[in-house]
Amino acid sequence: MKQSPELRAIQENMQTGSLAAYGFLGMDTRSLADILRDDDERVASLVLTHGAIADRLQYFYEAGQEKLGRAEKVDTQYDVLVEEHKGGIPCPFRDNFTAAKAVITVTDRRSGRTLVWSALNIHMIRAHGFYEGRGAKFRVEPEAVAELLF
Numbered sequence: 390m391k392q393s394p395e396l397r398a399i400q401e402n403m404q405t406g407s408l409a410a411y412g413f414l415g416m417d418t419r420s421l422a423d424i425l426r427d428d429d430e431r432v433a434s435l436v437l438t439h440g441a442i443a444d445r446l447q448y449f450y451e452a453g454q455e456k457l458g459r460a461e462k463v464d465t466q467y468d469v470l471v472e473e474h475k476g477g478i479p480c481p482f483r484d485n486f487t488a489a490k491a492v493i494t495v496t497d498r499r500s501g502r503t504l505v506w507s508a509l510n511i512h513m514i515r516a517h518g519f520y521e522g523r524g525a526k527f528r529v530e531p532e533a534v535a536e537l538l539f
């Protein structure tokens with residue numbers, strides 16, 4: 390799909406300069422427009438919204454913040470670990486948003502499965518519907534969120 394000059398500039402912003410190190414697009418060779426549209430469709434097919442997913446990710450982030458750096462049991466079935474580092478990461482969509490450098494790890498005790506995301510993921514999902522590209526270190530799979538956290 391052809392993408393707007395705005396999205397093209399954002400995609401370039403993700404792939405160059407200081408933001409390139411975060412590898413937002415992973416191994417993905419699709420345009421940003423295609424990545425966004427595909428995840429829009431996947432989230433819709435799960436009968437979820439970006440806002441509902443972001444709310445759920447934020448819920449575990451806040452629950453785990455009470456015991457920073459140590460695993461916290463949340464809602465009896467989840468182990469939540471929040472690790473925070475100094476500094477922030479600017480949103481690559483160039484909206485002057487800077488996220489805390491926080492990584493949230495949630496393990497579902499029933500299945501033993503683990504999900505990992507960053508504070509920036511929560512913002513990018515809520516504000517931009519962006520889950521990162523395939524193969525990205527912090528790619529969030531909407532299906533995995535639906536299966537483990539809802």
Ligand SMILES: [Zn+2]
Pocket residue numbers: 480481482483484486512513516517
């Ligand atoms: Zn943003």
